[in-house]
Amino acid sequence: MPRQCEICQQARAVLRRPKTAQRICKDCFYHVFETEVHNTIVDNKLFKRGDRVGIGASGGKDSTVLAYVMKTLNDRHDYGLHLYLLSIDEGIAGYRDDSLETVKRNKEQYNLPLLIVSYEQLYGWSMDSIVEAVGRKNNCTFCGVFRRQALDRGALMLDLDHIVTGHNADDVAETILMNIFRGDLPRLSRCTEIATSGDGYMVRSKPFKYAYEKEIVMYAYLKRLDYFSTECTYSPNAYRGYAREFLKDLEAVRPSAILDIIHSGEAMRIAQEVVMPVVSRCERCGYISSNTVCKACVLLEGLERGLPKLGIAKSMKNTQDLLAEKISRVIICSKMVSACSGAKQ
Incomplete structure (x- = not known):
């Protein structure tokens, strides 16, 4: 027998929320998802009226949903923001050139101005040429560093006040785990902040900080949004993949693990005797x-x-190999715990 929506008690439930396990209808899902993002924005005072806000747009599900929701909420709640799409062309043939076509369609669909800035333009190197020089290991280090700067430099071209990115709860939890595994205290101390300005020229925030990746996918699918779903050509070699696999296993055993890790990260404090790096230019x-x-x-x-x-660093390869081995052991242990729990039930 069809179940009723647990929120409105009228319509037929069509999905079960990964975050709360509620069985709800499509319209109620839209409402709660958008309301949670709105509350995140308002509670954290992310913007002020008149701000020029750039949306980091890659054409993927997260940035596409972010662009759609930011425009929807800006119109609905009269934030008074001037929204722009800002895309970075890393220069990855067969991947980024295709995804940028999606961004260009989003520009027309959401009626938002778009600026595309390329690595070739800023640095004289594309990611394809970098990978050709450095190989498929450690290439994500280059891309991560260059992309952070490229976003800021593109924001300066648009004279923006603020940048928003599509980083979701899963991304934040993965970053916390990665920084713990690496013992990176400076990054660990700020990776849970919803808005940061220490990494660049202006404020950068994450309106999707508490939104589960699965719910973003559901939203994009149910709204039939136009997004690009192919993974980056070079991402299979990324170190983040180990943390992601570990997190998925934790989520399978305990769905609240993602938010639990985020809240734990928020509660962490660096001891006063720890010497932190001094930021300069x-x-x-x-x-x-x-x-x-x-x-x-x-x-x-x-x-x-x-x-x-x-x-x-010369030791990076050995360090990452050791950490990957440690994480693999933890993943195996978590699977054994899950199997044992299932057997007991």
Whole structure:
């Protein structure tokens, strides 16, 4: 017998929310999802009227849903924001060029101005040429560093006040785990912040910080939004994949694990005796950095000199291999716990 929606008690339930396990109808799902994002924005005072806000748009599900929801909420609640789409073309043939076509369609669908900034334009290197020089290992280090700077530089071109990205609850929980595994205290101390300004020239925030990835996928599917779903050509080698696999196993045993990790990360405090890096400016490009020369300039120098490993610590490979092995062991243990729990039931 069809179940009624647990919220409105009238319509037929069509889905079960991963976050709350409620059986609800489509319209109630739209309402609660959008309301939760609105509450996140209002409770954290992310914007002020008149702000020029750039939406980091990749064409993927997260950024596409973010663009749709930001425009919807801006109109519905009269935030008074001026919204823009800001895309980064990393230069990955067969992946980014296709996804940018989706962003261009989103521009027309949501009637938002779009700026596309490329690695080739900013750095003189595309990701394809970087991978050709450095290989498929550690290439995500280059992309991550360059992308953060590219977003800020694109924001300056648009004269923005604020950047929003589609990072969701799963992404935040994965980042917390990665920083714990790596013992990266500086990043661990700020990775749970919903809005940060220490990594760039302006405020960058995550309106989807408490939104589950599965619910974003459901929203995109039910709303029939136009998004690009292919994974990055080079992502299978990313270190984040190990943390993601571990998190999925935890979620299977305990659905609240994602939010539990986020709340734990928010409650963490760095001891006063721990020496934190002092933030200054890169002496070459002027970008914010904790060293005299920023990471991007070091990586670029290595590429230009034909020494692509120059900006990557010699011990990184061994360290990542050891951490990957540790995480794999934890994943195996969590699967054994899950199997034992199932057997007991």
